[in-house]
Amino acid sequence: MDELRIKIQDWRDIVIFGILFGLILSGGIYIILEKSFFYGVVFGALNGLFIGIYSSLLITFLNTEILANIEKKYWNFLSFVFSFFAGFFGNLTATFLCSVIDIPILPNYYENQFIFASIVGLMTYFIGFILYKFVSIRNKSETIEANLAKKELEILEAQLNPHFLFNALNSSAELIHKDKDMAEMMLLNISSFLRQTLLKKTKISILEELNFVQNYVWIENIRFNQEIQLHIKNNLEDSNYYIPKFSIQLLVENAIKHNKIASKLLNIEIIINKNNDGNLYIDVIDDGDGFDDIQFGVGLRNLRDRLNLLHNGKVIYTRAYNQTIFSIILKDKYENSNY
Template identity: 30%
Template structure:
C-alpha cells in the first residue's frame, strides 16, 4: 500500500473518531427510558448511518464527478436530491421500525420538527465535511504531484545541461593532448592519465547531486594542468583555494564553465596572471571569483563553451534564491563573481 493511501486512511479514521464528527452526526441519546427513548435512539442511529453513507457518496462520487470539474448546477441538483433522499430514507426507517415494534399511534412523534431538523443537520454536515476533506486531499495531492513533476523536470534539465558541458570539455582537452603528443610523448602520457581521471570524475561523480568541494577543486586543478600544456608561462594562471572548507558538499561542475570561458578568451598566454581564480568557502557559503584578460576587439558571447545563459539556468535550478552571480567587464578583463548559499542539511 502506498504511503499516500495509508495517510488518507489514517486521516479518515482520525476524523471519524474526532469530537467534531461525534458532535455533528454520530452522537446518540445517552439517557432516557421508555418508548420515546428507544424510538429516539433508533432514529439517531439511522441518522448516523445515513450520514456516513452521505459522506462517502459526496466524497467518492459527487465531489469528483461534478464539483471538481466544476459543474456547479449538476452538483447542486444532485446534492439536493441526495440529501432529500437521505432524510426521507431516515424517516422511512424510523417509521418502519415503530410500526413493526410499537403502536402505530406513536408514528406522529417521528414526523416532527425535531427529528426532521436533526436528520437534515446531520446530512448537510456530512455532505459539507466530505467536500471539505476531499477538497483538501485533492489540493494536497496536486501539490505533491506538481512538486514531483518539478523535480523530474529539474533532473531532466540538469542532465541536458551536463550533456552540454562534458563534450565541450572533452574535445578541448583531446585537442590539447594531441598538440602535446607531437612534442613530448612521455609528457602527453602523463596528461592523458589526468584526462582519464577527469573523465572518471565526469562519468561517475558529476551525475551525483552533490560532491565534496575537495573533489571539485581537484577536478579544476587537473583541468588547469591540462590547459597549461599549451603555454610555457608558469604564471599564466593564478589559483587560490587556500580559504576553503573542502568537506562542504556542493553540486558538481558549477565553476568549470566560467573557467573554460576564461581559458578560451585569454589568448595571450605570455601575460602573467592572465587568469586569476579563487574559491573561498566557510560556514554554508561558497565564493567563487574568476577574472581573465581578453581582447577588447573580440566579442565574448559564451558560445563554444557553456553559454552564460545556460549557466544561469543551471544555478537557478540548483540554488533558486540562494545564489548571486555578477558578470562584469572592464577595458581588458572579464570578471565573474559567484556567491552560493548552500542548502541546509
C-alpha cells in the first residue's frame, strides 16, 4: 500500500535526523545543567542512533506484516505502540551503552530511567507521526504523478501512425491475386504485428522489440520487393533490458518512409550498446538519401516524449558519411523494469 511505503533513503534520513535532534537536545540540556557538553552530545547521538534503528525495524515490521492485513481503524493505536517502544528501548539501549563505556549521565537518571525512557517513547511517537504525514503526502503525490504519466503514455501510444496498417492491408489485397500463399503469410504477420500493438505494456524487452521490428520489416519488404536489408548488432551481455514499445520500430519506419527505396537497396543497421557511462545506446543507421534538416513530426515527438517520461532519455539525429543515424539514449530505469 502506497501510504505505508517508506523508502530506504527515508530511513537513512530519519536516523540522521534522530542523531542530530538527540545530540542537540541532550547537549543543550547538559549545558543548562552545567555538565560536559561533549558527554551530552555523545548520549544524545546514541539515543538518536538506537531510536532510529529500533524505529526502522519495528515500523517496517508493522507496515509490512501487520497494518497491511488489518482494518485501518486499528492503525493509529498500533502505530503509537510500536513508535513508543522504539523510543523506549532505544533510550534504554543508549543508557546501557553509556554505562558500559563510562559516559557520565545526568544525576538521578539511572534511578528514573524508565520514566525518562517513557518520555522519550512519547516524543518518538509524536515526531514519528509528523514524519508519517510527510511520507504519506509524498507517496500520494508520487502516485498521482505516476498515474498522470501513465495516462499521458496511453495517449501517446494511441497516436501511433496507422498508415502502415492501411498500406500493409492494401498490399495483402493485391498479393492475393498473385501469390495466395504469400498473401496468407503476410496476413498472419500483420495479425502478429497487431497483437503486439494491443499489448497493455508500456515497455517491452529489447528482444521483443527486435522481433517486432523484424516482423515489421518482413511485411514492408513485401511492399518493396525485398529492397530493405535489416542488420542487427546486439552487443548487450544479456537482453534483460526494457524499452518503450515501438521505439526502435518507429525509427526503422522513419528510415523506410523518408528514403526512395524503389531506386536502390536500403540498408538499415541497428546497433545496441551499454557504454561505460551506464547509459543504453540504440543506433538506427540507414544508407538512404537522407535529409540535412530533420523536422520532428508527430512520430518522433511522440517517441521523444515517451523516452523522457519513462527513462529520462532522448532521441538525437546525425548525418555522417552518407548515413542517417538516429540514436536512442536511455539514462535510467531500463534494466529489469518491465512496468
